[in-house]
Amino acid sequence: MSRLARIVAPALALLAPLGLPFVPAQAATDVQVVTSPGGITAWLVEEPSIPMVAIEITFKGGASREPDDKVGVTSFLSTMLDEGAGELESAAFSARADQLALKYGFEAGRDSFSVSARMLSETRADSVELLRSALVEPRFDPEPLERMRATILANLREAATDPQAILARTWREAMFGDDPYARPLEGTPESVAAIGAEDLRAAREWALNRSRMAIGVVGDITAEELGPLLDRLLGDLPNAPWEPLGPAELAADRSLEVVDFDIPQSTASFVQEGLARDDPDFIPAYVMNHILGGGGFTSRLTEEVREKRGLTYGVYSYLAPYDRAALMAGGVSSANDRVAEAIEVIRAEWARMRDEGVSEEELDAAKRYLTGAYPLRFDANAKIAGQLAGLMEEGFTPDYLTERNGLIEAVSVDDIARVAGRLMDPDRLKVVVIGQPEGLPPADQPAD
Template sequence: MSASIMKRFAAAVVLAAITIAPAYAVEIKEVVSPKGIRAWLVQDDFVPLISMRFSFKGGSAQDPSGKDGIANLMTGLFDEGAGDLDSEKFQQQLDDVGAEMSFSADDDAISGTVRMLSDRRDAAVDLLALAVNKPRFDQAPIDRIRQQVVAGIKASERDPNTIAGRKFAEALYGSHPYGRQSEGKVETLGTITHDDLATFHKRNFARDNLIVAAVGSISPEDFAALLDKVFGDLPEKAQLEPVSDAKLGLDRTTRVDYVLPQTSISMVYPGVRRQDPDFFPVFIMNHILGGGTFSSRIYNEVREKRGLAYSAGSTLATKDHMSALIISTATRADRSNETLQILKDEVARMAKDGPTEEELVEAKKYLVGSYAVNNLDSSSAVASTLVGLQDQKLGRDYIDRRADLINSVTLEQVKAAAQKLLLTSPAVLIVGPPQS
């Protein structure tokens, strides 16, 4: 990237961070391209920068049998040559136009992000269109990226938490695709060819499983043209394999004996889907139980009162085919049983009595007030949030409605949500020195 472009891009990024408060307050517009591609746009002409995020539903859950890791491998190759540009030329042109481009995969989607200067938009969009539509998958980059992934896998094979996580995933998910290693295995990665990648790309990149959002200095009309240029020539429909909902293997304990200074503990309870009517009661209950960074019951009991751990808390995990409430901490090995019992006691107390009225009021204040900081603090974060809102089918007015949705939750609803989920026997993972 030339020095002048680098300075302009850096200045634009700083301005985007400073001015994001008015940016996210701007109306979220739905843009429909001439070819029927729908996307959301927050137009902000104050900063000469455009941030765009997109995702194709499917992800590593679509990895064919015996080709584990293909989605992850493919994401490392989109900027390694496309169309008539080999890897070196593609990277050089991307550098010349001052754009940033990246791709990633999770269980449910393959995602991409691009940030570009508005006055170099056309050149950056040309490169993005090539990467999305015509990735080359040349053998030399395949071998190089595969070697990097394999090196990471081999390094992680010596990490006790990685080993435990894999065993726990197998116990939780069984044969479901979520139980596989998304990065693949050494043996499966070695079987992946150029043709495998090209076929996987063709089956997974289409217009009907595409979600797009952008924030920045671009008009709806220009954004509509951009959508067709990048995505308009993709197949109309993706060829995705059906994926069933995962049935969590609860009520079991997985223990991994490993000589470590600390013992890690994880507990998994049922969760709720994002569209479930009980979502916000569960969301608030989780915050009070363990989701609040410095205010939750679990944090106070484990860290503040007893000093058993540096951190302890819970989170709601939601995927397309799974939802769970996960509690985790790490403590001294000789006090792991005590810590586990405290976690169980706090869960039982929440299930029996629910939160107090005071806890409910404080949780609502925090969850309403922290949303902008956690989700809307930069143009890239806003674009990512807009993709998530579309994915979850929450509507363009969700940000305006969210506070009312939270504030309307009653104490009785939170108590009922706690009883619904926390009376279940959890799956437990313990990683640490063998118990005497």
């Protein structure tokens, strides 16, 4: 059995009785590292039994590279690439995609810009041509540009009164200050209003720069066929070397912050330093976080905040290793008169993890879940393509696919104790609350 097959096969056995879609076992062949004649590299899993191909492309950089006066231009670009390209205006482009049964998507992130596509084998050549035109020859015509601008501005107006959006904006600004990570991905009403076609063309030049690119491909295509396809699809994109920004500095001020908002239930975010993805302690931290708040109903935070005290319907924590900063964060919602107690319990659990670590029973349960659930990330072609591109982007080799569960299994209680000592300090938590919480310092001013 191949390396990837050993990962995927257990998931197939779980999914088959449920009638859920999955990649047939014979599709789970070894990952091939393919380099095109033009020098473009991709990871490929061949699966000829399903007549389709899934492609995931990640361009490094993302919204962090936006000019200060063009905040939101990367997100704007993601909405415009299929609004007409080459000789096809917006409606004609959509009609052609429907005719080919081509499914695609463009997404702007803080550190990357991603392109996803699924195409049938019988229309693959024409689908590649259409997708290429969107990437290489977008039109940015006035009518769709103004239509998409109106949509973005409507979303921004809605976000201005949405408690979750206000909360996210507040903690990002508090933690990142003037760094690009603090900016709203969709921009501001002022910046979006000022973005024109020339700005979008300029953004395409750096957002779709193939000098820093990761590609995962899964489906009915051979390595010999994939190379020329990559050159045709991506070969005419910009290929200019560029230097990423330096590390983002996190603010030292970790005082509690309250945003006044007239809602019956307060919502809180808590944020602190995390670990970079290439840190040797990342895997132990990942397991630790699962036990603390990443494991849903089995986590300590759920047990202490929800089950024992009934303070919330949901509480969670997670690791967020951005390219230029690593965070450990989480959230909770609770009634205004109980959110202060919920925050107090969360801080206590932060300290308990630091001081006591975890038990062997907790660690064994976390390992069983994390290793058993991993194959479910590979139950469809598009998911596999996304995993391949993600691992390639993060600098791994294909061997990580088989090594990952072993790394989880190797984590010990001593490893958890070490990483908890590095990370877990309730005094380093930046807590931001939106609502009208009782028992917390009042907000300086109401939300906009």
